[in-house]
Amino acid sequence: MTSSVAAIKLVEFGARSMLILLCIYLMPAAEAARFGTVMLFVGFFSFLVGQERYVDLQRRISALSHVDAGAAIISYGRLISVGYLLGIPLLYVLLREFAGVTNQEALLAVMVAVVEHLSQECYRIVLITDRHRVLLFGSAAKTVVVLAVVSVIAIIRGHALSLESVLFWWTAVGCMWILLSAIEIRCLVLSGQGGERIGLRTQCTRSYRHFAIGLVAILALQADRFVAIRVLGVEELAQYFRAVMTAGAAYQILVICSFNRIALDAYRRLRLGEHGVVRMVFRRERAAYLLVMIAVPLTTEAARRFLGISWIEATVPPFAVVALACGSSLVRGVADFESIVLNHLHIESRVFLSHAIGLCTTVVAASTLGSTFGLRGLLCGSVVGSCAMAASLYFGAQRGLARLQGESRQA
Known part of the structure; x- marks a missing residue:
């Protein structure tokens, strides 16, 4: 991993950590408890939609060419899609059952989970091949913007944040980032053309x-x-x-x-x-x-x-x-x-x-x-x-x- 990639990820994670800590410390106790529970299930969602496949992917790709690495990442994307089909309904049910959130808050939390998972996948892609580091730039910028918006809300409201407002702005900025990242994702898909693809069944077996x-x-x-x-x-x-x-x-x-x-x-x-x-x-x-x-x-x-x-x-x-x-x-x-x-x-x-x-x-x-x-x-x-x-x-x-x-x- 190059120093520039590490620096970008540190900026992104630093902003995300500040965002989470800002929310958990500025929310009233009841809201902070609900926010912590929501973040617990958001992290659990990231695993369910394919995170552990990355261990095997990284181990294999260390010896592959850029084209074959790109093809392997594209194949990995298909596995993530299946993970979304299974993980999103489960996440919604867990949030409604255990986090004490409303229907609207649960839907917003699901969107935040998808945004943060895709953000983490961008980092993993750059770890494997840093040719697409612009994805990480965009992810870092997204997190910094969310932090800035929530900070302004905290100042306006006098150090009093609500769970729904945080989830709303997190989702809004995240969806804009996904749309803007579509161009680079297309380049990633093209870079894997001609490489050896891995079937979905083979990936599940591995x-x-x-x-x-x-x-x-x-x-x-x-x-x-x-x-x-x-x-x-x-x-x-x-x-x-x-x-x-x-x-x-x-x-x-x-x-x-x-x-x-x-x-x-x-x-x-x-x-x-x-x-x-x-x-x-x-x-x-x-x-x-x-x-x-x-x-x-x-x-x-x-x-x-x-x-x-x-x-x-x-x-x-x-x-x-x-x-x-x-x-x-x-x-x-x-x-x-x-x-x-x-x-x-x-x-x-x-x-x-x-x-x-x-x-x-x-x-x-x-x-x-x-x-x-x-x-x-x-x-x-x-x-x-x-x-x-x-x-x-x-x-x-x-x-x-x-x-x-x-x-x-x-x-």
Whole structure:
């Protein structure tokens, strides 16, 4: 990934993170709880419409020409279309059932989900082939415009945002971006002419294993949030979403700057047998994760104590709450690198098992501790689940590499 692509994506994600945090902190507690729940299901939608296919796509495309890469991406688009047919009705039902939104708010949230998923797909396309980076420029501009509009509304209304107004303007700007992006998408389609296309059935067969892994992974990642919706009151739920979204913003920035930056090169080096180099890179990136996740709760606590701004003092969660949320994200972040090794070795069964362990542990620990001790207990349960998943991934990757090195010596 080139530095310019990383910079553009950082601008886009920075604007999106500011938008989400602005909304979650400026909305009243009841609205903030609903907004957090909507964003939870929007993220779940992104997975359902084909995100996990990207793992296999990236692994294959690292050795393909531009034409074949373009053809593979076009084929991937067909899989996304099928995902929309299945995912959109399910998203609408989940929003109406669990998020406490009106029919109009649910429809707007579905449109936001589609816009944000397409925005993320543009980033993935540019990661694979940066010839279409204008898509990422447009996506970043879209997010900045939405942030600007919501900021103006917040100023006009005196730091009081509503869920419906945010979703309306997010949808309006997003639909304009989709229309303007149609020209570059046509160029992408033309660039893949003549390349080897992958049939829909073949893609589903290849993606089945990663889909199953991804489904368990995203459930493990979001399990504590579903538990929170069930066991926490409105005030605690608003605090919970503020903490986990603050930690989540830091985690996603690290994914962009660290994990996504090194993933493709790590696959290449592992293919060449440079396991020691890959481990050294992993250690360096994990140190960056640790520093950032320590800085986040310290920064929020400093803002709450020393800025003297009333709405910050009233809405920023306590230090312990943010620290626990960051701790869970930190453990998951450092464990992500082991999945690169396991995917390279095609030991997807271990990845599946690890996320299943994390899911079960999180549900049991978060439900038990959350029901007994409230918000902080629930976050402690999330940390326990993250540690269980990380331990399983680490030992699985170590065992896989040891087996590979033993086979190499025998050969």
